[in-house]
Amino acid sequence: MYTRRSFLITCFFGLIAACQQKGSAPAAVMPQTGPGQVTPTRIRLYSAAKKGYIMSDKVIKSPEEWRALLTPEQFHVTREHGTERAYSGATWNNHEHGIYQCICCGNDLYRSEDKYESGTGWPSFWQPIAPENITTRADNSLFSRRTEVLCSRCDAHLGHVFDDGPKPTGLRYCMNSAAMKFIKKDSV
Numbered sequence: 001m002y003t004r005r006s007f008l009i010t011c012f013f014g015l016i017a018a019c020q021q022k023g024s025a026p027a028a029v030m031p032q033t034g035p036g037q038v039t040p041t042r043i044r045l046y047s048a049a050k051k052g053y054i055m056s057d058k059v060i061k062s063p064e065e066w067r068a069l070l071t072p073e074q075f076h077v078t079r080e081h082g083t084e085r086a087y088s089g090a091t092w093n094n095h096e097h098g099i100y101q102c103i104c105c106g107n108d109l110y111r112s113e114d115k116y117e118s119g120t121g122w123p124s125f126w127q128p129i130a131p132e133n134i135t136t137r138a139d140n141s142l143f144s145r146r147t148e149v150l151c152s153r154c155d156a157h158l159g160h161v162f163d164d165g166p167k168p169t170g171l172r173y174c175m176n177s178a179a180m181k182f183i184k185k186d187s188v
Contacts, residue, residue, distance in 0.1 A: 043152060046130030048099045048108045053132075059105040059154035066104065074103050077178040078156035081141075081148070086121025089177020094123070097185040100175075105154040107133055109180060110173070118165070118172055123180070125173040126165050134173075136161060149173060 041058040061069075066079050076082040086092075091100065100110040100123070110125045118124035128134045132152060139148035139160065149158045158179045165172030 043132070045107060045133050045153060048111070048129065056153060070104065073178045077176045078104055081157040084176050084178045089122065091123045091177040091180060091182050092121055094182055096182070099129070099183045100180045101183060102151040102154060102156055102158070103179055103181050104156040105151060107151050107153040109133055109151065109158065110175070112185070116166055118174065120174055122159065122174050123177055124165070125175065126169050126171055128173065134158070149175070
């Protein structure tokens with residue numbers, strides 16, 4: 001007969017086993033430095049401005065802090081994993097040269113040279129600026145199997161990646177305009 005404690009232990013180890021089978025790990029617990037303080041996690045990212053790799057802290061904020069910094073649509077897309085309407089975003093039809101950055105933390109995400117017209121109504125790219133600047137994970141919501149794309153620095157939901165893109169990668173990073181800001185090339 002299960003006790004509450006043995007039931008919870010069984011569930012915990014079952015969750016770990018399930019995550020390992022899917023090739024992912026359970027979310028890491030951030031080490032505490034004191035009451036209410038979290039030790040920043042350092043990550044390696046590519047910086048277009050520096051023209052190379054840099055070390056950066058992960059950006060961790062409460063939902064209230066994000067709400068104060070973002071518009072309602074930006075918050076819905078990036079923090080609640082929403083999607084803007086097709087053909088409604090500011091950058092889906094942008095043809096200028098520059099860098100697309102995360103609206104939440106300023107992490108460089110995509111180059112305009114890697115953008116293409118997918119006909120979907122969302123900005124689409126065939127590769128990120130660097131693999132380290134984004135994170136992907138399985139998304140089985142809405143009765144479908146997709147791969148979600150997140151900002152590696154702040155975990156903002158950016159969009160999804162599909163395997164129906166152009167050569168050489170064959171990938172289509174279908175992003176939300178509301179999750180990105182565009183910086184013209186002469187500014188970078």
